[in-house]
Amino acid sequence: MGAIDVSEIQTFVHDVVVIGAGGAGLRAAVAAAEEGLDVGVVCKSLLGKAHTVMAEGGAAAALGNADPRDNWKIHFRDTMRGGKFLNQWRMAELHAQQAPDRIRELEAWGAVFDRTADGRINQRNFGGHRYPRLAHVGDRTGLEMIRTLQDKAVHTAGVAVHMECTALRLLLDKGRVAGILAYWRDSGRFVLFKCKAVIMATGGFGRAWRVTSNSWEYTGDGQAMAYEAGAELMDVEFTQFHPTGMVWPPSVAGVLVTEGVRGEGGILTNNRGERFMFNYIPEKFAKETADTVEEGERWLDGDKTARRPPELLTRDVVARAIAAEVAAGRGSPHGGAFLDIASRRPAEVIKKKLPSMYHQFKELAEVDITKEAMEVGPTLHYAMGGIRVDHDTQMTRVPGLFAAGECGAGLHGANRLGGNSLSDLLVFGRLAGLGAASYIATVGDLEVSSDDVVAGIRKATAPLNRESGPNPYVVHDGLRDVMGRHVNIWRTREGLEKGLVEIARLQGVVGTVKAHGTSQFNPAWSEALDLPNLLLCAEMVARGALLREESRGAHSREDFQGERDEWGSRNIVIRKGADGAMETEVLERTAGPDGLAGIANASLEDLEGNRG
């Protein structure tokens, strides 16, 4: 390639650029624009197609509509307990307190949630939540949320959306964020965004695994860009395996089956017809979980004195239980467990409450879920860890760089409760937008360095310009094998060390891949550009997992079973060291503020009916 004239590159100037148009990004954009800022939203896909659209079950908020005993303190307590006390106290507090207003606000923006008998927003049960807490729309809550936010954003003055535009790297001016380099997917042309703040809202990195509920967009771009710019990451070893993904046919393996099926009364059985979850109730939850089928049935019939059935334990527990049943030879024909709603609810109720599950199975697996049980097994679903931020402003340690949503860290600790992501997006998306607005007020003029831009462009075009090289799809497939073998639901020192060697090898290969074809809407080229990010995230997961010598939440070590007290007060932080190599640090947590620690450890009776 010849000389690159940076002044000839198409350039947009905004106050703040939001990377990502999922729930977090759109909510952040609206918040920043309402503060009077000029906001550019950049996203890899078309508007409205981000991952958030796929969310099914609902958004958790202690509205207290379905059960008046609920309040923010119990939501906070559930979130801390679900996260095995590795959550950031302040974030869990802000989230539980603000989620109800964020949900009501969505309604004022046009969302149409399912209703209670008296006409308010209805709420459903979900794993780990003490009360029915998830505001929902059948099993397409994410669609409702993204469409509402999309309509709100395009009608909010000051928001401009640049869709099918992929961000490649952050541009800094003396350590402060000054812009981003990106390219248009349709033409392959490069584009420069100059701004004073960037909000990362790019989602997770599940594409490193073969069996996953995540889409092609989930390649950890935001985490990688933030890492390269000097931000820290935290809790990355905690990758959530959702217990119920489809297992058959092979082409849909991993596609999610919402937890709402169990929330509506669905039960899990093995090939002997046993409701095996009763055998896997952890001590910590024993007091609050039904221990007989009979009690579970009473709960389903609405008996408020009955405890919740064990199918609604947290995801980590249910996923490991299914894996253990399969390993013990008690699995379903295609290597999963049976999930039965057919014998539990009438066909019309199933179709009304779980319409997209009904279609998904009917059309993709030729299974009628109103008549037969589904076959399900664990699927890689969610990244609890991510970019480390200030709890109130969402700013990273890089001035001007913010993060919110799945790419951020802190709210969920070692395990996320279902429904806590959609509310996370709203609460922290908004706070990031506000954080960016107050930061920008303090910043003067910034410059982007032409050298950085040129370096970014040369690096990005290398896979196109190379004469030959390995096929990026094949390298990606290799990574999936490595993660499936060594960095999966059960982990060991030996496996993780092998995994790291393999990841390092692939990191070498990825610098030599060849993308055939031109730069116009070329999926091979985007694969080649996303892969280094995915490999970086894979390395972070493996390094964190190797350090954490215990099993907690979503992280399970075969060689260190059970929670270890010393690790219960530690978060693992990852950053790029001065020498360019990946650096890990074990951070001792500070004790929770008295008030919050008290709530987290309080008995339910103390908190119920306390709407303070």
Add this chain to the structure above:
Amino acid sequence: MAERVLRAWRGDRSGGRFEDYTVEADPGMVVLDLVHRAQAGPAPDLACRWNCKAGKCGSCSMEINGRPRLACMTRVGDFAPDEPIVVQPLKAFPIIRDLVTDVRWNYQQNKRIAPFTPGPAPADGNYRMSQTDVDRVQEFRKCIECFLCQDTCHVIRDHDKKADFVGPRFMIRLASLDMHPLDTVDRIPAVRDSYGSGYCNITRCCTEVCPEHIGITDNAIIPLKERVVSRFYDPIAMAIRAFFGTKSEPGKRPMAAPQTKVP
């Protein structure tokens, strides 16, 4: 395992042609899997949109053996074993490359529809709406914006009336706002004058292709047309309006002038 022929349209605005790729197909595969197999093998740069692979995002719209469909929800096994799977881009929109078209026009339509505008919230902050009152609105809100209906509607596809008619997808958007119990804006005049309800001649082709099985024509467009008729052509309603003023719809106020039409 069986071999299948994927016949994919390759090209851009300047033209193109069909190319055959022979790929392995496993049981249960969908057409999007064949596209991915072709990308991983003989056609790495074959352009195609997708995200969820579960019929939820509406990205993978294309024409498959002559019919507008979602590639992720079309099973390979539905076609005869020796029948090639023919994939081509949506016809109603300009081609970008291969199976990817420029659908920005649709986003422009949404922008010119006045947004949801509720009345003030009750003192406790909780709006009240009964489930039966929102059932119909929820039906329309199932839309995944795949734009298959837009691609199918002859007004847009064959007559290219994009400047005059917003198309079925946005007729249901208008209907969902019109039937929303909390909304206060009157969009009925604009439904006729600006969004072009008169162009629809109720062929129901849009309803047939909708992967969400939304009753686009019967549940949304016909009721909207009826509202227009009773507003503008019903002599009794006109007389009442002449007598009492224009605001014949309790609770609804006229919307601000729609933004200028996009060419």
